[in-house]
Amino acid sequence: MSAWERSLVILLVIVTTGFGLGVPGFFDDISGFLSMTSNFLPFGIVALGLSLVIFTGGIDLSVGATASLAAVMAAQLWATMGLNIWVASLIGLAAGGVLGGINAAVIVFLRVEPLIATLATSFIYTSAAVAVAGDAPPSGFPDAFNTLGSGALSLGRFQFPYQLLLFLPLAMLFWLLVGRSAFGRKLVTVGYNSEAARYSGIRVPRVLAAAYVISGMMAALAGLVLSAYYSAARADMGDVLLLTTIAMVVLGGVSIFGGEGSMGGVIVAVLLLGLLRQGMLIAGFSDMVTSMLTGAILIGSIAARNLFSTRAGGFGRRLLAFVRRPAVAGTDITRHDAS
Amino acid sequence: MSAIAMPSRRPVVAPRFAMTRELMLVAVTLGLTVMVGLLNHDFVGAQNLRFMLLNSVVLSLVALGQTLVIAMRGIDLSVAPILGLAAMVCGLLAQTHGLSLAVALPLALSIGLVLGTINGLLVATLDIPPIVVTLGTYSLYSGLTFLYSDGTQVDAVPSTFAAFGNGHLFGVVPVPTPVLVLLVVLALCWYVLRHTAFGRAVLAVGNNASAAYAAGLPVTWVRIRVYALSGTLAAFAGLMFLCYTGSATVTAGTGDHIELQSIAVSLIGGTAIAGGRGNLIGTVLGSLFLSVVLTALVFLHVPPIWYSAGEGLMILAAVQAGIGRRRGSRA
């Protein structure tokens, strides 16, 4: 475990014990504590997929819109066409993959920067979601479906939320994918230097496509889980996802320029930011104040990391370090390829 | 020629492809206006023309700042909450404590200056990528707006504010005041970018930061100032928003994602995300074009749900039109 991941775990422990001791209602019993995860795991699901994209040096601003569109699509298939809710959900999941594929196509074939491409597609997907949702967005799904979002599995006197049951294997899968598979290595190489990756035989377009398709599917899955949780699908449901998930990925140690980081850090960051937000909400802070804290932590952690890694002493040292890593420090908003 | 790559071989102020993007935007806007006007005479009536012009001012102001930031190869997502905070503070003070416009103006500008400078400091001195910084300050500044207002909505402004946002100077000048103000701001920004050392430095940093540093330019200081400028413009836009709509809420700016809109309009106006070039006039024309398109959609009874998609397609089209160009020298 890297130093960064270790600090995150320590922070997680501090936050959990702090809230557990200081805020009544946060930790009454294990089941209650675990049930809180249902409030934020959809963000975690998106973060898993988004990490892949960010590893490649890109970004996916359309995750929120994709989540909404897939959810609304599945809901309408169930509501107006009478499809079984699970079949509809699978179609929604596939739709998410297609939407991610469209992103990849725009980026690879039209050669548009990921930021702009996914910005544009997020506008388009949002419109589509509003159109599909129509005048009466579907709600009131079958109880079996809703349990996925808000229910738990009973193991004796112990309740294990279904969302957690879904998330943990997924997280493990992604962790193995990124850390232990050939695909993961290709992913990171592309992000580190796509030219070098190309020369060493990696099919960069395929790797990018895979990353965006997976990101789209994860976003769709998150949208479906959210609609199960609220027992309703709305066109603006995914709006909240984007900023927090980027924060989770970056806090997890993944460089926004790509090529660096690990899945483990992201998973811990998901838990950290999620529990932090829940703790603050239960303590009575408003949603917006909690977001402020997330923003502050995001900035603070990256700043701290930069300060430590350049072993900066004074201002001059930092400037010197600035010169040593000129093309990277604070210049790009996304990794830019010379191609 | 030397084998060492020079940051820029052509002189900075050479109107090579003489304003193609601007002319194209003007042509498309006029064409669209005429076409819709043929279908619906009210569209080209004086009142609607005035409305479409006025409607584009707030976004133009924000986008001017964003253009400068993008030209420097950065990004500023926090313009939305800065707009909201400025609008809310001035709005609440005006509604409950009778703040005058004369005091509101420097107040708004100061808010933007401070918040923008914070962005600049974080980006320039702590090496944090701009997208991460402004993502963080986005939630920080939105939270400030909420804390300050406690969620209250401003729904009435003094008549001086409303006149500033909707009226005409001295009652006789044919062009609405906000449009005049925008033109002044545009002229100032244009002058700064094209004719001052600072402006050239902004473009040089956007073009190639390490070369700029090696050439002796004060990169850190330039960065701080550009973000400060972006924040100031966003806050000024917030005051204008307050005066134009006569309202302010916690979600003013962020609710419509004006940060994404300002990026979109800068791209449509011809500024490249890669930095090194900034097309300020294009940005303002792009904002006007967007205003005309959205109003046309209303007049043509196109359901509002398609507005967003239209905007997305326009971004792609605009970027496609510029893809052919290599990183050039135009300011």
Place this chain on the structure above:
Amino acid sequence: MINARRMLVLAAAVTLAIASTVSAQTVDTSKRIKVAMVPKLVGLSVFKANQQGAEAAAKTLNIDFLYTGPVTASAQGQVDVFNSLIARKFDVITTTSNNPTQLAPALKRAMKQGIKVVSYDSDVAPDARDFFIQNTEYPAFGKALVDSVAKYIPADSEVAILSSTKDATIQNEWISALTAYMKTAYPKMKIVTTEYGQSDPSKSLTAGLNILQAHPNVAAIIAPDGASEVGAAAAVQKLGRTGKVFVTGCSNPDAIRQYIKAGIIKASPLWDEVKEGQLVMHVARLAANDALKPNDTFSVPGLGNYTVKDKVIIFSEPLIFTAENIDQYKF
């Protein structure tokens, strides 16, 4: 003044009827309870007026009062708040809802844990609350809304509706009441469009502008929401249609005063929001004490006597604001 007289007669009749009522003098305030008021969104002025009344009443009823909710009209936001209140073990949740069915699961969970739920203004599903305080009788309010504009426009006019959100219970009740009344009283009048302002002043302004631009013959806009009435009136003013288009709705007097004085709004129905807030707290206290039955009567000092029928309590008659009385009310 007719409304006040009718209320007095009603109050006298009830008082005369000897009933096994719960009299407010004997409300048990020995146990301190935590009551939350969760409006559709915290910033709307009419809800803040509720808060004012509730806070004052809470002091006399030994209630630990909390006013909280989302900053935009979001059912999801309300659900998140309910979850937090359940975890914090509040005694009573009072709420006006953005959507009748989406809030039900969370509220039912609360009720299962012994938390009392009292809805007011915009109701939730009846099995998800213990009591509901209805502002006014719906047919009476629908009639008031229509009459407020119908008197000033030709009988065959085009009329538009500017509501808050598509699923808001109370707006939809009023809309069906007013369309039913319009069919019988003004059969030649047509409702040409319904748009939504999301209870946000600037979005309402945009929706109002859209209505007027897409339907230039609209003679009146009925805007049954605090923000949408202001937005519609502002749109009329912005497009210079004062005197040609009339607006009505249900906003608080402070927000519409300038438009009433300008003649854009001739009459606007509402009710005393501050007093309603007081009533909400009283009902919350009674519910927490298990002192109120689904069919019952009770009285509140300073407010009057109320009947509970099938868990529903009607608060008052519509109170119409006009140029004559608008200055008497301040909230």
